[in-house]
Amino acid sequence: MNVDAELKKIHRVAFYVWGAMLGSIFIYAAVIEFLSRSPEGSAILPGNENSETIKYVFIGLAIASYLVIPVIKRAYGLVSGAKYPFSAAITKLYTGSMIIFAVCEVPAVLGVALYFLAGSRVDFYMFLAISILMFIIYFPRVEQWREMIE
Numbered sequence: 001m002n003v004d005a006e007l008k009k010i011h012r013v014a015f016y017v018w019g020a021m022l023g024s025i026f027i028y029a030a031v032i033e034f035l036s037r038s039p040e041g042s043a044i045l046p047g048n049e050n051s052e053t054i055k056y057v058f059i060g061l062a063i064a065s066y067l068v069i070p071v072i073k074r075a076y077g078l079v080s081g082a083k084y085p086f087s088a089a090i091t092k093l094y095t096g097s098m099i100i101f102a103v104c105e106v107p108a109v110l111g112v113a114l115y116f117l118a119g120s121r122v123d124f125y126m127f128l129a130i131s132i133l134m135f136i137i138y139f140p141r142v143e144q145w146r147e148m149i150e
Contacts, residue, residue, distance in 0.1 A: 003086055003149065010090050011142045014097045021101045022135045025108040025128060032115050032124050051118035058114050062107040062130050069100055069138060082148055089149045097140050104134040 073079060076096035084092060111127025114120065 004146075006086070007090070007145060007149065008142065010094055011140060011145055014094055014140045017098060018101055018135065018140060021105055022132070025105060025131050025135075028108055028112050029125075029128060032112065032121060035115075036121055051114075051120075054117055055114060055120075055123055058110040058127070062110055062127060065103050065106040066130075066134060069103055069134075072096060072099055072103065078148070080147075083150045084148055086149050089145075093140075093145050093148065100138050101135070104138055105131060107131040107134065 073096065076092045076099075077084065078092060078096045083089075107127045108131035111124040111131070114127065115124040
């Protein structure tokens with residue numbers, strides 16, 4: 001078995017999943033733009049004082065999602081200097097990456113929810129930007145994966 005070729009194959013799959021999940025948040029943006037053109041609007045609580053409270057709760061959840069990723073990385077052993085046999089490393093890297101990608105998408109989903117609650121496209125795009133930034137920061141790098149294999 002060629003370890004490097006197998007690693008690149010699994011990494012490519014993780015890359016495609018990363019790209020699909022990143023792409024899905026742009027679909028959220030297209031849906032929000034389409035709905036915002038509607039004359040009746042889509043917000044449940046527009047102008048309500050509770051919408052500001054919900055916004056700050058969601059900001060806290062977005063920050064928490066960013067802060068939980070290092071915990072996930074430690075839980076899966078995806079830390080600098082960790083070495084694993086090939087099969088264990090691939091399982092840890094792939095599974096950990098999928099969970100991290102899902103967490104990266106959380107701010108965008110919160111932004112969609114906030115849009116439907118309060119009707120603010122600006123807030124949605126703020127959460128979308130946070131999500132994109134998280135996807136960029138936690139992009140799966142094959143060099144990091146290679147370092148974890150014994």
